[in-house]
Amino acid sequence: MQAEPVALVINAGGASLRMGRRKALLPVPPAGTPLIVHVIRALKSLDISDVVVVANDPVITDAVVGLEGGDVRCVADARLGLGPLGGIAAGLATCQGWAAVIGCDMPLVNAAVIERLMQMAQETDAVGVRRWDAIVPLIRKRTQTMHALYHRDTLPVIEEMISSGELSVRTLLAQVRVRYMTEAEIAGIDPAMRSFINVNTPEEWAAVQPLLHCTRR
Secondary structure (H helix, E strand, O other), rough: OOOOOEEEEEEEOOOOOOOOOHHHHHHEEEOOHHHHHHHHHHHHOOOOOOOEOOOOHHHHHHHHOOOOOOEEEEEEOOOOOOOOHHHHHHHHHOOOEEEEEOOOOOOOOOOHHHHHHHHOOOEEEEOOEEOOOOEEEEEEEEEEEOOEEHHHHHHHHHHHHHOOOOOHHHHHHHHEEEEEEOHHHHHHHOOHHHHHHHHOOOHHHHHHHHHHHHHHH
């Protein structure tokens, strides 16, 4: 079976209420690069077919398109208020195969972790049929649903869930074939699990600053 394309989907559709300002535009040291651009650049080395930003705020989309030279496609949620599941749906609607869905609020995202997820996504059964619909890290018994891969084939399931008012990504995972990436599998790549750190509050953003200074990209 030929390897299917993987698009990088960055979800920036949230309201950032706890942060008090747009998380996607937080300034990353030393140059003050918008966080969403920092995340994209950290992952551009991957073998990806496309980069898609899901954002409803034109300030975010303008910043990304301008700073990345137009090399990013931007789409809006089809409907507002659907949370992360809506962002996954909007991204998948633009993809032909897999989508590596990453939150815009993960400043230490590690391309090597995503690459391993992409390798898992290509696993097939004895007759060469794709084995999985989603590849999801499991950290401290919590699914990392916005640091995961989803196949385009999950989109009809998501759309049916949305139509019925069910917006939990974990409910989606209960209905599809999931390959969970364990902590043991991640430890050899990212021992401190920093790729999964996200920032939702000013305090969390302040706490991650020393790590950003140590890992300037």
